[in-house]
Amino acid sequence: MSKLSRRNFLKGSGLLAAGGVLPMSLIELAFADPRQNFNFAYISDSHIQHIKGKEFVRNWDRGLMRAVAETNLLDPKPDFVLYGGDIAQLGTKPEIDHGLELLSALRYPVRYALGEHDYYLDLGEYWESQLGPQYYSFDHKGVHFVVLNSILTYDEWTNKWPTPEQRMAVMAGLDNPNGSPFMVGEAQRAWMADDLAKVAKTTPVVVLSHSPLQKIFRNWNFWTEDAEQVQALLAPFDKVTVLYGHVHQIQYNQIGNISFNSAMATAWPWPYPRSYAQAPSHMPKLTVPMNRADPFFERDATGWQFIDLHSGNIDLHYALYDNPNRVVAFNAQSGRPEDTAFQDPATRVPAQMHY
Amino acid sequence: MSNITQSAVAAPLAALLCIAAGGVQADDFTDAELERWQGQFMEVVEEGRRLWGTEGLGSNRLVCGQCHPNAANTHPETYPKFQKQLGRVVPIWEMVNWCIRNPLEGEALNAADPRMIALQAYMNYERRGVAMEPGKH
Ligand SMILES: [Fe+2]
Ligand SMILES: [Fe+2]
Numbered sequence: 001m002s003k004l005s006r007r008n009f010l011k012g013s014g015l016l017a018a019g020g021v022l023p024m025s026l027i028e029l030a031f032a033d034p035r036q037n038f039n040f041a042y043i044s045d046s047h048i049q050h051i052k053g054k055e056f057v058r059n060w061d062r063g064l065m066r067a068v069a070e071t072n073l074l075d076p077k078p079d080f081v082l083y084g085g086d087i088a089q090l091g092t093k094p095e096i097d098h099g100l101e102l103l104s105a106l107r108y109p110v111r112y113a114l115g116e117h118d119y120y121l122d123l124g125e126y127w128e129s130q131l132g133p134q135y136y137s138f139d140h141k142g143v144h145f146v147v148l149n150s151i152l153t154y155d156e157w158t159n160k161w162p163t164p165e166q167r168m169a170v171m172a173g174l175d176n177p178n179g180s181p182f183m184v185g186e187a188q189r190a191w192m193a194d195d196l197a198k199v200a201k202t203t204p205v206v207v208l209s210h211s212p213l214q215k216i217f218r219n220w221n222f223w224t225e226d227a228e229q230v231q232a233l234l235a236p237f238d239k240v241t242v243l244y245g246h247v248h249q250i251q252y253n254q255i256g257n258i259s260f261n262s263a264m265a266t267a268w269p270w271p272y273p274r275s276y277a278q279a280p281s282h283m284p285k286l287t288v289p290m291n292r293a294d295p296f297f298e299r300d301a302t303g304w305q306f307i308d309l310h311s312g313n314i315d316l317h318y319a320l321y322d323n324p325n326r327v328v329a330f331n332a333q334s335g336r337p338e339d340t341a342f343q344d345p346a347t348r349v350p351a352q353m354h355y
Numbered sequence: 356m357s358n359i360t361q362s363a364v365a366a367p368l369a370a371l372l373c374i375a376a377g378g379v380q381a382d383d384f385t386d387a388e389l390e391r392w393q394g395q396f397m398e399v400v401e402e403g404r405r406l407w408g409t410e411g412l413g414s415n416r417l418v419c420g421q422c423h424p425n426a427a428n429t430h431p432e433t434y435p436k437f438q439k440q441l442g443r444v445v446p447i448w449e450m451v452n453w454c455i456r457n458p459l460e461g462e463a464l465n466a467a468d469p470r471m472i473a474l475q476a477y478m479n480y481e482r483r484g485v486a487m488e489p490g491k492h
Binding site: 049050051057058059173174175176219220268269270271275276277278292293295296298354355 | 457
């Protein structure tokens with residue numbers, strides 16, 4: 001515990017103590033004009049999975065229910081919640097309906113991004129009928145938010161499947177060699193250029209995307225095929241943050257003016273790419289991995305995040321269940337996101353070694 | 356060594372060499388055979404890969420590949436090893452069964468079940484080239 005002043009942001013977390021939660025703390029940051037600051041929560045990758053009839057995979061339901069319950073206890077209250085995609089496992093109506101029913105318990109407005117598991121059955125049709133356009137932007141307290149559908153792929157791939165179910169099943173297998181790389185695509189990039197043209201370069205920009213908008217590991221689609229073009233659209237702005245889902249693990253990076261932060265899943269954690277011995281990967285050097293998951297505790301290495309947006313950059317608090325919570329905060333001196341406890345290699349713990 | 360024991364060993368050895376020289380090549384094999392054996396092994400690997408992504412090992416439609424893409428994080432090169440929750444050194448098939456019973460809510464397989472062998476062949480194959488590190492956590 002540091003000597004910085006803190007305030008609890010999980011009010012009444014004693015209620016959840018039986019479930020193993022410790023109260024999280026929010027590091028208080030002093031700014032010239034604290035009125036600029038605001039908070040939001042960030043939940044992602046619930047993968048609600050239909051078994052049959054009214055049965056859904058209990059483990060994934062629990063993960064989402066816990067994230068929702070804890071988010072509702074936040075103090076200070078977040079202005080809204082961002083949902084990073086992959087509500088469903090196979091994109092079906094029962095899965096999306098059940099996921100949205102669990103999410104409807106949130107006491108805040110929610111903004112959604114599409115994940116590939118929501119999309120590749122009906123190309124996002126049902127999702128769109130429930131949640132609105134597949135990509136859009138909005139403004140909040142002087143910050144411009146852009147929400148992308150970043151899990152599109154080549155049309156030839158999308159259109160080649162005899163049935164939508166086959167297409168969905170192949171894209172749902174992370175390591176399926178018949179999958180196809182994610183991309184934002186030309187049409188959406190044109191929309192984005194247009195949208196950003198109206199925004200002053202001094203306005204902080206936050207992009208919500210399911211895929212990483214950088215190239216980390218192609219085999220598992222920790223990847224965006226047109227990442228460079230998307231980054232080029234964001235390059236002229238002073239402060240840009242990309243929040244992404246899909247990877248089910250803590251990642252962060254800084255490329256030029258763009259900070260990248262990922263979300264953990266509420267469902268299950270993924271191995272870090274370096275643990276696949278047969279293919280090269282490019283995990284950002286900055287990233288200090290989360291602890292290896294304990295298979296004996298099903299919520300371990302899953303969770304949700306609380307975000308403190310100050311002066312246009314973010315501090316991201318990871319609510320981890322069987323591990324100490326982590327905070328990855330933008331360091332104004334070094335100009336990049338850094339873990340507040342583990343960035344220095346001397347402070348790392350054995351469980352952060354993945355192989 | 357004394358002369359007595361030396362001659363005691365030499366006699367049966369000479370007998371063995373005579374048999375080999377007589378044309379019984381018990382331990383010889385051809386490229387074609389090597390190829391066939393590799394083929395047999397790869398069929399079992401392929402079956403393991405299929406099981407890895409197919410519902411049915413469990414009861415809730417989960418598959419191993421959901422949490423272990425390319426069998427990552429199964430670390431076959433570290434087994435047998437101590438598992439603190441089981442309190443003893445276990446072979447890998449016990450951890451496979453642990454994942455079948457828990458996340459997959461299924462029933463444990465016998466150690467010699469062809470599906471268990473296929474799952475192990477697949478995990479090992481995805482880990483080929485990685486140094487053996489028995490006991491590593
Ligand atoms: Fe996901
Ligand atoms: Fe995803």
